[in-house]
Amino acid sequence: MSSAPIIRVRNLTVGYDVPLMKNLDFDIYPGEVFGVLGPSGTGKTTILRHMIGLLPPLGGSIEIDGDDIVSATRDVQQRILRKFGVMFQQGALFGSMTVLENVMLPMEEHTRLSAHARDLAGRLKLRLVGLQSFEDYLPAEISGGMRKRVAIARAMALDPRIVFLDEPSAGLDPATSADLDKLIRRLARSLGITFVMVTHEIASILRTNHRAIMLDKATKSIIESGTPRELQHSSIPQVRRFFQQDDGEQDGDQMQENRT
Amino acid sequence: MAKINTTESAAPSAVRIEALAEADQTVIRIVGRLDVDTAVGVWDVALRALPKQGDAILDAAELDYCDGAGMSLIHDMSSRLRKSGGTLAVRGLSRDLQSFLDLTHLDEDLVVPAECPSRRSIPEIVGMHAASIAQDIGEILTYVGAIAASLGSALLRPHKVRWGDMLESCTTAGAFAFPVVTLIGFLLGWVLAFSSVFVMHDFGADQFLAALIGPAMVRELGPLITCIVLAARSGSAFAAEIGTMKVNEEVDALTTMGIDPVRFLVIPKVLASVCMTPLLAAFATAAGVIGGAVVSAFVIGQPLVIYTNLLQEKVTLSDVTLGLVKAALFGMIVASLGCIRGLQTGKSASAVGAATTSAVVTSIVFLAITDAIIAVIVQIIGV
Numbered sequence: 001m002s003s004a005p006i007i008r009v010r011n012l013t014v015g016y017d018v019p020l021m022k023n024l025d026f027d028i029y030p031g032e033v034f035g036v037l038g039p040s041g042t043g044k045t046t047i048l049r050h051m052i053g054l055l056p057p058l059g060g061s062i063e064i065d066g067d068d069i070v071s072a073t074r075d076v077q078q079r080i081l082r083k084f085g086v087m088f089q090q091g092a093l094f095g096s097m098t099v100l101e102n103v104m105l106p107m108e109e110h111t112r113l114s115a116h117a118r119d120l121a122g123r124l125k126l127r128l129v130g131l132q133s134f135e136d137y138l139p140a141e142i143s144g145g146m147r148k149r150v151a152i153a154r155a156m157a158l159d160p161r162i163v164f165l166d167e168p169s170a171g172l173d174p175a176t177s178a179d180l181d182k183l184i185r186r187l188a189r190s191l192g193i194t195f196v197m198v199t200h201e202i203a204s205i206l207r208t209n210h211r212a213i214m215l216d217k218a219t220k221s222i223i224e225s226g227t228p229r230e231l232q233h234s235s236i237p238q239v240r241r242f243f244q245q246d247d248g249e250q251d252g253d254q255m256q257e258n259r260t
Numbered sequence: 261m262a263k264i265n266t267t268e269s270a271a272p273s274a275v276r277i278e279a280l281a282e283a284d285q286t287v288i289r290i291v292g293r294l295d296v297d298t299a300v301g302v303w304d305v306a307l308r309a310l311p312k313q314g315d316a317i318l319d320a321a322e323l324d325y326c327d328g329a330g331m332s333l334i335h336d337m338s339s340r341l342r343k344s345g346g347t348l349a350v351r352g353l354s355r356d357l358q359s360f361l362d363l364t365h366l367d368e369d370l371v372v373p374a375e376c377p378s379r380r381s382i383p384e385i386v387g388m389h390a391a392s393i394a395q396d397i398g399e400i401l402t403y404v405g406a407i408a409a410s411l412g413s414a415l416l417r418p419h420k421v422r423w424g425d426m427l428e429s430c431t432t433a434g435a436f437a438f439p440v441v442t443l444i445g446f447l448l449g450w451v452l453a454f455s456s457v458f459v460m461h462d463f464g465a466d467q468f469l470a471a472l473i474g475p476a477m478v479r480e481l482g483p484l485i486t487c488i489v490l491a492a493r494s495g496s497a498f499a500a501e502i503g504t505m506k507v508n509e510e511v512d513a514l515t516t517m518g519i520d521p522v523r524f525l526v527i528p529k530v531l532a533s534v535c536m537t538p539l540l541a542a543f544a545t546a547a548g549v550i551g552g553a554v555v556s557a558f559v560i561g562q563p564l565v566i567y568t569n570l571l572q573e574k575v576t577l578s579d580v581t582l583g584l585v586k587a588a589l590f591g592m593i594v595a596s597l598g599c600i601r602g603l604q605t606g607k608s609a610s611a612v613g614a615a616t617t618s619a620v621v622t623s624i625v626f627l628a629i630t631d632a633i634i635a636v637i638v639q640i641i642g643v
Contacts, residue, residue, distance in 0.1 A: 052516050081518040092513040094505075106517050 006030045006162060006194050007051070012060035014043045014050060019058055021047070022220045026213050030161070033188050033195040035205050035212030035228070039242065042215040044198040045089075048166055051196070052086050053077055065161060082110065084162035085155025089170050091147035093139035099150050100126065100135035106157040125153040129183060145176035149183065156193070163187075165197040169204045181207040202243055206232075214239050277302050279309035286311040288337075289319040294330030303333055310337060313344045321352030331364055339369050400622075403522075403600040407530060410522045414531070426528035433494035433529070433595075434536030438543060441489050445544030448485055449477055449551025457560055466560050470570035473552030478575050478583045482545030484631060486537055487590035491623035495598030498529050499619035502602025503612040511603065526599040530592055537591030538584040545583060578643050586634060593630060594623045 005027035014021035020043030028034045036044050049055040051062055053069045061068045067080050085106075093102045104122040107113055113121065126132060129149040139147055148168060155163045168184065169177040185208050188195050199205060205212060206228045214231060216223040216238065224231055224239045232243045275292040288309050292298070310316055318334065320326075326334075338348040353361060364370075380388075414421045453473055460466050502525055505511050514521045549571065556567045601619035605611045 054512055054515060078518050081516060084516075086513065086516045088509040088513055090508060092509040094510055095508075105519075109517070109519050 003030055006065055007196070008061075008063040009051075010061045010063075012047075012050065012062065013058040014047050015058050016046065016055065019220065020217075021215060024060070024222060026222065026225065028194060028196060030194055031188065031192045032210040033184060033197065033208045035209040036196070036198045036215065037200060037205060037212050037231075037242070038215035039200060039217065042217045044200075044215065045166060047215075048164060048196075048198045052084065052164055053081065082158060083160055084164060085152075085157065085160045086164045087148060087151040087155050087166065087168065089166045091139065091144075091151040093147055093150055093154070095139055098136050098138055099131065099142065102139065102150060103154045103157055106154065110158060122157070125156055126150070128156070128187070129153045143176075145172050145180060148172070148180060152183070152187075156187075156191075160193070162194045162196065165195060165199075167199055167201075168197055169199060169201040174203070177201070177204060178207065184208050214242065274298055275302055277305045277309060282317070285314070286316040287319050288316060289322065291322040293325040294323060294333065295325060295327045296329040299329040299333050303336075306333055306337060307340060310341055311346065313346060315346045316341055316348050318348055318350045319352050320350055320354075320357065323353070323357065326357050326360070331361065332370075334361070335364065335366065335370050338366050342369070399604065400597070400600055403603065404596065406522050407526055407596050407599075410520065410527050411530065414523070414527050420523065421531070422524065422528050426532045429494075429529045429532035430536055432497070433490065433532055434540060437489060437493055437536075437540060440493070441486050441540045441544045442547045444485055444489060445477075445482060445547035446551040448481055448544075449473055449548025450555055451551075452476065452481070452548070453552040453555035454559065457555055461560065466556075467562060467566050468570065469552060469556050469560075470567045471574045473549060474571045474575040475579055477545045477548035477552070478579045479586075480583075480631075482548055483537075483541045483583050483587035483590055484627065486541040486544045486587055487594050487627055488624060490533065490537060490540070490591060491594045491598070491620050491627070494529075494533065495594045495619045495623045496616045498595060498598035499602040499605075499615045500612055502526075502599055503605035503615040506603065506605040507607060507609065507612060521603065526596070526603075529599055530595045533591035533595035534588050537587045537594075541583060541587035582638065582643055586631070589630065589634075590627055593626050597623045597626060 007028040009024055009026050009028075012021070012024040013019050014024065024047075036047055038044050046055065050057040051064070051069070053072075057070060061070050063069075064080050065083050067076055069077065069080050072080060093099075094105070097105070100119070100122050103125050104118045107118045107121060111118075123132070123135060126135060129152050131146060131149055131153065134142060134146065134150075139150070142150070152163065152165075165184070168180055172180065181204050184195055184197075187193055195208075197204075197208070209228050211225065211227055212231060213222045213225040215221075224234050224236055226234075231239055234240055275290065275294050275298040278289040278291065280287045280289060286309070288306065290306070294302075316337075318337065334348075334350070341348045348366075350361065350366065453469055456472060457466055457469055460469065460472075502511070505525070511521050511525075514524055553564060553567050556562055557564050598619040601615045601622065605615040
């Protein structure tokens, strides 16, 4: 990871009207699968919304491939939007369009490809996520895991350098979630796409992430960063405990001790 | 140890409260099942058994079962005692119930905040509502600006408009509305004629029925009733459709794909409404005029030619133009407000319902206001 970072976050104050996180600094490098981790309510999704330009942060800058999305004018923002795709938590596919039409929509809006070329390119993207022969289904007719795959295919429609994923494992059973993780890892490796994912799913983090940052609600800051293995064996007890979520009973006892 | 009082609740219940004096201390014994059904009956009994001051012991050795309601009673006893400076010690609890009680922290008061009555004065409440209405109007104006800008750029670059979506909206908001709009137009003309013709008859003016029905339907009622139906049928549908997309993050997805939601979702619907409402209004008006003719011919039995001749004389081209232009304007208002309410939807399923309701209500209010303004303008310029 010696190359220049593709996303550079500086001094970011996260929040809608009250700050959830303060003065965050982190870099994301090309080709890595980067995780933003933390328990519910820490502001992970809000950070994502800042990064994809849906919600202006309370302060700081987010440089995506050299352009700051926070201070960008409308035209610059349009240019930045072309550099990334987003997979929303439930897929956010358009219900009145078929799977293929969903994937072709960004091409239809932003390219001069002919209808035939769009059709081919759309089918190719669906093949990349393993959904050939589902082109003509409506989003309501396929499973939740498939919808997320279509959403990834749509996010990759314009061959972006970065794909943002909001809670990829949310609402999926462990096996489907594992398949999706495998897909993410494979796309990152073979296409060189940078994935930025927001999640609290330990198994998914360990399977996919190259590096991750861990957010802490109390200090409103990043308390640890590194590879998932490093986080797992962190010297900070909170981080270690986050990675041992299955140890519920012990956790409960600890709470009890803390009170008395 | 002397038994000083034994109370059983009047209702046949599976729980019994006994208050005993043991050495200097009050011991309250609960026997049986203390659950959501039985706790109600013994609640007051248990509280009365508490000493006025000092400590008490709750003997739960024979308490077989206790649920959340039972625990609430124990908490109530404990906190009342604490208020008078004493403590409630619990003994003899089974292991399971003890761990349940531990989880609820008997030593800490459960704070039930008193229902705070609204302390706002009437002027403050009025002011708050006024401010929220002002804010709402400001938001609507912002969207109206965005829609106008988008419409402008749609005219400059027609290939950017989603004509397919527009045609679909024309079908659902226009063609499918034809039967209901025509029926209501006919009935409106019929009722108007029927309720006025007898009064007119008294003054010997029944042959002037067309002079009432014609201009009224063409200039006012035809466009207005069409757009009220449009608000109920399509304005609500637009709000619900866009609102659901908002809740499902589909609107966010459009934004991150660099697709302007106003251009993508709103413009086709607004264009469809602007194109379809004059047509619908024309049908509604024609049906209303026919309704009047039916009354004229069959209720008062005068030759149809009287009605049609007067109609030709009283309804001018400028009346028709005014009616159609009004219909197009109203259609734009209804579709825009429906879409705006959809885009303003919050993040829950109930927010979609609220958006739908508000789309219809706001549309009808704005229709009435616009109609009044147009009436004044028309009077001034003398159309």
